């Protein structure tokens with residue numbers, strides 16, 4: 067199967083040179099807008115592109131307020147802070163995620179709790195979440211969930227839309243409502259992905275998007291907090307700056323700010339990339355359809371969007387029949403200059419999270435041993 071993939075991607079990207087997993091494309095107004103920031107000298111934390119980029123994301127996703135940050139990890143850190151996560155709290159997330167999800171909550175002093183993912187979405191499984199809480203939580207007299215043994219508060223549930231495929235949000239929101247726990251979406255990978263017609267990242271009270279260089283659009287480095295409430299959005303902006311109270315010349319800061327502001331020069335790139343997003347989405351969907359055909363009938367299974375969702379197909383992925391075949395596939399493709407990668411190691415295998423609380427993780431383990439990401443850059447070549 068690896069020969070078939072190598073031939074296909076070399077043809078698709080029209081090159082025999084190295085083919086990366088995901089490379090950015092700058093074929094629109096990127097240079098023009100970045101040059102504008104240089105010409106105007108507004109390259110830093112103030113400038114019209116920051117406001118414009120936030121407005122573009124608000125219009126596209128339908129969120130009440132979008133706040134630009136230096137990267138997706140900072141956006142997630144801010145989202146958790148705004149949702150009231152405190153040191154010592156428990157935050158439930160997936161064991162199968164990129165480490166940044168856990169880093170953000172670790173730096174708040176919160177503890178991750180790992181629950182299994184669903185085979186339908188590759189993201190947090192609503193049934194596994196409810197069953198973990200049934201076994202380990204109780205609802206206290208104030209109506210909030212606490213751990214049965216340690217008494218710690220279960221403060222937030224953070225599902226992640228893996229590779230852009232939306233999680234089962236209706237069911238997850240029902241479990242969060244039952245246990246009275248806030249939902250915060252790690253939508254770092256899912257700009258352009260919709261759940262039943264609504265953009266991912268607009269279901270939780272706060273959520274985070276990433277514009278890292280490998281994402282569907284990039285600002286070099288960058289992120290965005292999506293805020294469900296307008297007033298919460300204003301407060302979010304305040305904490306991502308230096309929390310300065312507006313005044314013509316006095317310096318008065320009413321709380322410790324993060325200074326996570328996205329520079330205007332990066333936002334300029336973002337404005338141009340947002341203009342390209344519909345094109346990227348179309349190209350990535352076309353590529354995914356071709357991959358689906360390529361793997362039809364093989365004992366490798368191409369991961370398709372869940373039937374309830376429209377995915378951005380950020381990173382395409384296949385499931386290999388077994389671990390051994392997976393190793394050969396990765397070795398052979400990389401040897402021939404076609405970048406493929408195994409999915410991340412489960413979070414509890416990393417030294418900083420090895421003692422984290424967790425439920426049973428059979429689906430996460432199954433995916434961990436079989437999944438491979440394959441080249442996914444948008445391309446207009448057919």
Ligand SMILES: Cc1ncc(COP(=O)(O)O)c(C=O)c1O
Nearest residue numbers: 137138139164166167254276278
């Ligand atoms: C699932 C997930 N969460 C968070 C992040 C963090 O984003 P960033 O790299 O912009 O900090 C990323 C991407 O890198 C990610 O894939």
